[in-house]
Amino acid sequence: MLARVGVASLDELFASVPAGLRSRAELKLPPALDERALLRFAGSFAAENANVQASPSFLGGGAYHHFIPSAVDALASRGEFMTAYTPYQAEVSQGTLQMIFEFQTLICQLTGLEVANASLYDGASAVAEAALMAARLTRRTRIGVSAGLHRHWRQVLDTYASGIGLERVTLPLDASGRTSLGALSDDLAAVIVQSPNFVGCIEDLGAAANAAHARGALAVAATSEALSLALLRSPGELGCDVACGDAQSFGLPLSFGGPYAGFLAAREKAVRQLPGRLIGESVDSAGERAFVMTLTTREQHIRREKATSNICTNQGLCALRVTIWLALLGRQGIRRLAEQNVALASYARRELARAGIAQVYATPVFNEFTVEVPKLPAVLERCRAQGLQPGVPLARFFPEHANRLLVCVTEMNTRAQIDALVRELAA
Amino acid sequence: MTAPGRSGLVFREPLLFESSRPGRRGVPLDPPDVPPVDAARELGAELVRDDVPDFPELAELDVVRHFTRLSQWNYGIDSGFFPLGSCTMKYNPKLNETVARMPGFAAVHPLADERDLQGWLALACELEAALAEISGLDRVTVQPAAGAQGEFVGVRMIQAYHRARGDEKRTRVLIPDTAHGTNPASAALNGLEVVEVKSGADGIVHPEALAALCDDRTSALMLTNPNTLGLFESHVEKLAEVVHAAGGLVYLDGANMNALMGVAKPGHMGVDVMHFNLHKTFSTPHGGGGPGAGPVAVRNPLAPFLPVPVIRREGDRCVLDDEFPHSIGRVHGWYGNAGIWLRALAYIRTLGAAGLAEVTARAALNANYVLESLRGAYDVPHDRRVMHECVLTDRRQLAHGVTTADIAKRLMDYGYHPPTIYFPLVVAGALMIEPTECESQETLDGFIEAMRSIAREAETEPGLVTGAPSRPVVRRLDEVRAARKPRLRWTRSG
Numbered sequence: 001m002l003a004r005v006g007v008a009s010l011d012e013l014f015a016s017v018p019a020g021l022r023s024r025a026e027l028k029l030p031p032a033l034d035e036r037a038l039l040r041f042a043g044s045f046a047a048e049n050a051n052v053q054a055s056p057s058f059l060g061g062g063a064y065h066h067f068i069p070s071a072v073d074a075l076a077s078r079g080e081f082m083t084a085y086t087p088y089q090a091e092v093s094q095g096t097l098q099m100i101f102e103f104q105t106l107i108c109q110l111t112g113l114e115v116a117n118a119s120l121y122d123g124a125s126a127v128a129e130a131a132l133m134a135a136r137l138t139r140r141t142r143i144g145v146s147a148g149l150h151r152h153w154r155q156v157l158d159t160y161a162s163g164i165g166l167e168r169v170t171l172p173l174d175a176s177g178r179t180s181l182g183a184l185s186d187d188l189a190a191v192i193v194q195s196p197n198f199v200g201c202i203e204d205l206g207a208a209a210n211a212a213h214a215r216g217a218l219a220v221a222a223t224s225e226a227l228s229l230a231l232l233r234s235p236g237e238l239g240c241d242v243a244c245g246d247a248q249s250f251g252l253p254l255s256f257g258g259p260y261a262g263f264l265a266a267r268e269k270a271v272r273q274l275p276g277r278l279i280g281e282s283v284d285s286a287g288e289r290a291f292v293m294t295l296t297t298r299e300q301h302i303r304r305e306k307a308t309s310n311i312c313t314n315q316g317l318c319a320l321r322v323t324i325w326l327a328l329l330g331r332q333g334i335r336r337l338a339e340q341n342v343a344l345a346s347y348a349r350r351e352l353a354r355a356g357i358a359q360v361y362a363t364p365v366f367n368e369f370t371v372e373v374p375k376l377p378a379v380l381e382r383c384r385a386q387g388l389q390p391g392v393p394l395a396r397f398f399p400e401h402a403n404r405l406l407v408c409v410t411e412m413n414t415r416a417q418i419d420a421l422v423r424e425l426a427a
Numbered sequence: 428m429t430a431p432g433r434s435g436l437v438f439r440e441p442l443l444f445e446s447s448r449p450g451r452r453g454v455p456l457d458p459p460d461v462p463p464v465d466a467a468r469e470l471g472a473e474l475v476r477d478d479v480p481d482f483p484e485l486a487e488l489d490v491v492r493h494f495t496r497l498s499q500w501n502y503g504i505d506s507g508f509f510p511l512g513s514c515t516m517k518y519n520p521k522l523n524e525t526v527a528r529m530p531g532f533a534a535v536h537p538l539a540d541e542r543d544l545q546g547w548l549a550l551a552c553e554l555e556a557a558l559a560e561i562s563g564l565d566r567v568t569v570q571p572a573a574g575a576q577g578e579f580v581g582v583r584m585i586q587a588y589h590r591a592r593g594d595e596k597r598t599r600v601l602i603p604d605t606a607h608g609t610n611p612a613s614a615a616l617n618g619l620e621v622v623e624v625k626s627g628a629d630g631i632v633h634p635e636a637l638a639a640l641c642d643d644r645t646s647a648l649m650l651t652n653p654n655t656l657g658l659f660e661s662h663v664e665k666l667a668e669v670v671h672a673a674g675g676l677v678y679l680d681g682a683n684m685n686a687l688m689g690v691a692k693p694g695h696m697g698v699d700v701m702h703f704n705l706h707k708t709f710s711t712p713h714g715g716g717g718p719g720a721g722p723v724a725v726r727n728p729l730a731p732f733l734p735v736p737v738i739r740r741e742g743d744r745c746v747l748d749d750e751f752p753h754s755i756g757r758v759h760g761w762y763g764n765a766g767i768w769l770r771a772l773a774y775i776r777t778l779g780a781a782g783l784a785e786v787t788a789r790a791a792l793n794a795n796y797v798l799e800s801l802r803g804a805y806d807v808p809h810d811r812r813v814m815h816e817c818v819l820t821d822r823r824q825l826a827h828g829v830t831t832a833d834i835a836k837r838l839m840d841y842g843y844h845p846p847t848i849y850f851p852l853v854v855a856g857a858l859m860i861e862p863t864e865c866e867s868q869e870t871l872d873g874f875i876e877a878m879r880s881i882a883r884e885a886e887t888e889p890g891l892v893t894g895a896p897s898r899p900v901v902r903r904l905d906e907v908r909a910a911r912k913p914r915l916r917w918t919r920s921g
Binding site for chain 1: 440442443444447450451452453454456458459460461462463464467470471473474475476478479480481482483484485489490491493494495497498499500501502503504505506509511514516519522524525526527528529530531532533534535536537538539540542543544545546547549550557560561572573574575576578579583590607608609611612613615616617618621658659661663664688689690691692695696706712713714715716717718719734735755756757758759760761762763764765766767769773775776777778779780781782784788789791792793795796799800811812814821835836839844845847850868883896899900901902903904905906908909910913914915916917
């Protein structure tokens with residue numbers, strides 16, 4: 001091979017790199033490991049993490065421990081899916097393309113909206129992109145954001161919005177734990193409300209949509225717990241213009257926060273302002289149905305600095321897992337699973353109340369709720385010593401609420417675990 | 428020649444929604460051992476939906492066959508040679524998947540007590556240290572979820588750096604005409620103006636051309652090196668000098684690090700900020716379009732602007748540090764595409780320093796071998812030795828009415844994934860070929876023979892090429908029709 005290339009050594013291949021730039025020494029990296037040693041190395045790190053399969057967890061707050069049927073891993077591991085790339089060449093990418101078309105359809109059905117893109121990085125980037133899209137659609141530069149939006153998502157929104165000079169106005173939560181919509185100004189591009197919100201309360205999205213529309217703003221519904229869409233009235237049905245969020249609950253492992261899959265859905269008329277990839281139906285030269293990337297003139301590889309977003313790589317494999325998971329659960333399964341979450345959370349709330357642990361809000365919840373636990377920091381230490389993760393201490397996000405705990409109960413929790421949680425929190 | 432492909436049974440497969448049958452169920456879900464509740468009563472009827480109309484109803488076996496059949500319509504690296512230029516389609520070691528699935532990683536909640544996340548945090552620190560060493564830069568954040576998000580973060584940090592010094596008027600980003608489309612899009616997302624830098628006839632950027640565009644409005648140069656023509660920007664030190672003299676910084680798009688690892692460090696070239704694409708250089712699966720990861724490396728003066736939380740060591744522990752008053756903020760809902768970090772670190776640790784340097788050398792050998800072997804059959808727009816990828820054009824075939832798109836489609840009939848086409852934009856009819864280090868000489872020879880055969884067909888039987896492909900599951904797609912009347916979802920009414 002060297003002879004055909006016309007060089008005497010591999011080193012000569014790099015003749016175009018000025019000599020002064022060539023590294024003289026090897027990289028300073030630890031010695032190479034073979035497969036056995038690498039597994040031991042990785043295992044030693046894994047052992048230093050708390051694992052929700054090994055010990056009970058009531059952690060939620062934007063990442064949820066849900067059931068993942070075995071078929072999800074088996075199918076998503078197929079090399080033809082995993083080792084393909086962006087379906088630029090449609091004829092040899094029909095598997096990915098049809099799957100994303102199905103993903104887009106499933107997201108439309110769940111959100112009650114008309115078009116959905118092929119996924120975004122995560123729920124946070126989906127909210128940020130939704131805000132940017134609303135600004136383009138309305139030509140306005142202020143965004144109303146509920147204080148019930150996930151704190152991290154708000155921070156990501158701030159990072160993106162400030163880049164192009166969009167102002168953010170915070171809409172506070174009222175005593176019921178829902179967004180206060182009374183004082184909206186007339187210059188908002190969007191009103192962004194998360195439901196269920198960060199403290200667990202189910203918002204009145206219909207009221208949010210009406211309030212937004214009365215001011216000429218778009219109503220954007222966000223959700224971090226996508227399973228709630230299986231049971232709650234959809235954002236589209238309630239009049240929202242855009243729905244966005246994270247689909248992690250649908251078959252994506254917790255994995256320390258990523259990779260997950262952001263989704264973004266909107267009304268048909270907004271389609272040319274949607275960011276990210278879109279897959280459309282077409283035909284091949286023989287007239288057979290086939291799928292292809294479409295409306296690509298919105299995208300950076302065609303439009304460069306005039307694109308609707310800079311996104312290129314999205315979360316294809318995560319969207320695949322979501323599509324498989326939703327297909328396996330199906331129409332009845334997603335409903336049943338959502339109802340099980342409501343039943344388990346309801347049981348936990350009742351038992352906690354009986355043990356004297358008060359709910360902070362009376363508003364209906366899906367599978368997450370906020371409680372006030374006396375001397376919470378000490379309780380947390382006691383739980384940790386027993387290998388129990390009782391919930392998310394909200395002081396992490398709101399220092400003024402030292403004793404508030406956000407508890408999430410899913411179908412992965414048993415009655416015995418809930419009973420143990422109640423004992424620990426009430427002790 | 429004998430194509431590596433032969434016919435097999437490829438199934439038709441309708442959409443999930445079309446196979447759906449009322450009442451059919453996938454996985455069983457036994458009720459929990461708590462009293463059932465009526466959701467409408469528990470939450471209020473006004474909050475609860477009746478149903479998700481037309482949602483699929485399928486048995487587990489239906490679903491398994493559905494996705495197995497769809498997978499068979501795809502072409503991945505596991506299927507065959509995938510020389511998609513600029514995307515570095517190298518083999519994705521299965522070991523790395525095993526690691527990512529360990530419950531000690533996969534079943535870890537991001538809001539667990541920091542003391543119970545020490546494995547994940549230590550691993551992030553270890554990856555950051557390895558990337559700092561490979562880049563020759565000082566600090567790394569693994570938070571960006573993909574290369575484009577890395578670009579956004581890098582450019583934002585550069586802006587923050589200028590502003591912190593009271594330098595408010597730097598609003599222009601200089602970007603060569605060979606750059607990926609994400610570069611200008613990421614600059615625009617930061618509210619900056621894009622100024623294109625023309626590359627020379629030899630395919631690289633010249634200091635004089637750059638100097639003419641630099642002034643006190645220059646925020647940064649975004650350079651890809653080697654560039655998308657596979658050429659090393661050999662004036663890089665001078666380019667950096669020019670930008671620095673004007674008060675700007677140098678950003679490196681690290682998409683092509685597979686040509687530099689162990690051979691040269693961006694930090695030594697005057698680069699101030701760069702991003703990596705872990706799914707390119709470090710073998711994490713491309714997944715049909717992500718997830719990727721786009722860590723960003725910077726020099727120390729830019730460290731105060733890193734996105735939060737910063738992951739760092741403090742004594743014998745690792746911490747998530749939010750106390751960075753000058754930080755550009757957060758770009759990911761959590762800490763990044765963590766599962767991707769694991770795979771990349773596993774790759775780095777299984778290869779070690781010598782292994783990574785060998786990857787680079789072999790990638791360059793393979794690219795040059797393909798270039799030299801196809802020189803006789805295809806036009807070579809920039810006649811120089813390349814690094815990790817090479818660019819050919821359809822100039823000779825155009826005389827017979829055969830275009831780059833036709834050549835790409837015909838390659839499918841021969842059993843290969845096409846190269847990247849019509850990119851970079853500065854070359855008309857570009858075919859951008861990146862073989863990667865993973866491929867054997869036999870595989871390359873097979874591809875070369877297919878390309879030569881297509882060049883002959885273009886002369887003797889052009890219809891074979893312009894009518895391609897005939898062997899994949901579908902024939903050539905009508906992209907215009909898809910865009911004219913977009914149909915982006917299935918509906919019962921059609």
